[in-house]
Amino acid sequence: MSDWQTNLITDPDGIVDLIRHTKSIAVLGIKPESHGDQAAHYVPAHMRDAGYEIIPVPVYYPDVTEIFGTPVFRKLTDIGRPVDMVNVFRRPSDIDQHVDDIIAIKPKSVWFQLGIRNDQAAQKLAEAGIKVVQDRCLMVEERRVAR
Numbered sequence: 693m694s695d696w697q698t699n700l701i702t703d704p705d706g707i708v709d710l711i712r713h714t715k716s717i718a719v720l721g722i723k724p725e726s727h728g729d730q731a732a733h734y735v736p737a738h739m740r741d742a743g744y745e746i747i748p749v750p751v752y753y754p755d756v757t758e759i760f761g762t763p764v765f766r767k768l769t770d771i772g773r774p775v776d777m778v779n780v781f782r783r784p785s786d787i788d789q790h791v792d793d794i795i796a797i798k799p800k801s802v803w804f805q806l807g808i809r810n811d812q813a814a815q816k817l818a819e820a821g822i823k824v825v826q827d828r829c830l831m832v833e834e835r836r837v838a839r
Contacts (some may be wrong), residue, residue, distance in 0.1 A: 697795075699818035700811050701801075701825045708799050710823055711729055711830075711837045714776040718747040718799070720790060724756045731780035733804065735763030735831045739779075743833055747771055750825045751782065768793040777801045779830055784810040 701710055717739055723732040740746045741759055748759035749768055757765060765771050768778065768790065780782045780787060787810045794802055794817060801823040804810065814824045 696815065696818040699821065699823050700814060701823050706823075707825060707828070707833050708837050710777075710825065713800065714744065716745040716747060716775045717777045717779050717830075718749050718765075718771060718775045718797075719779045719781065720749045720768060721751050722746075722748045722759055722764075722780075723750065723781075724753055724759050727833075735829065736779065737807065738831045739834060742838065746796075747775060751787060754763055766775065768797050771797065777797050777803055779803045781805055781807060782808070784808055787813045791816050794822070798822070801825065803828070806832075 701707055710720055717736070719731055719736045722736050723730050725733065727733050736746045737760070746760055746762065748764045750756060750759065750764055758764060775797060776799060778794055780802060782790065791813050799822060802817050804826040806827060806829040809827045814826055816825050
């Protein structure tokens with residue numbers, strides 16, 4: 693596990709590069725259209741509108757079968773194909789239960805949304821070779837990159 697810290701992305705250039713090399717985003721903790729005023733819905737909606745493929749992975753809402761007209765997956769490991777990024781909308785204390793699944797699907801990156809930081813989980817993911825961004829809004833950063 694040499695130099696895993698290089699996988700912790702904090703600099704603007706690293707964030708730009710990461711976003712530019714992302715096409716598919718599994719959104720862990722996405723909320724359905726009925727919660728359109730919450731970041732866990734409108735951030736992925738923005739990313740979809742910006743041309744990214746959104747793969748919904750809601751944690752709650754067992755009756756919801758589609759978000760944005762796309763079938764939902766109940767676990768990241770159910771997706772069954774590569775994804776570029778896992779965008780996380782979970783409380784920091786709830787992330788640990790998802791780390792093994794994230795590592796199992798081997799995304800290029802994991803993005804913890806604004807206000808979400810879990811250094812222990814970030815280290816495990818970075819040690820597994822996954823780039824990690826913490827405590828930043830993907831929508832805000834994508835808008836900056838799109839300029």
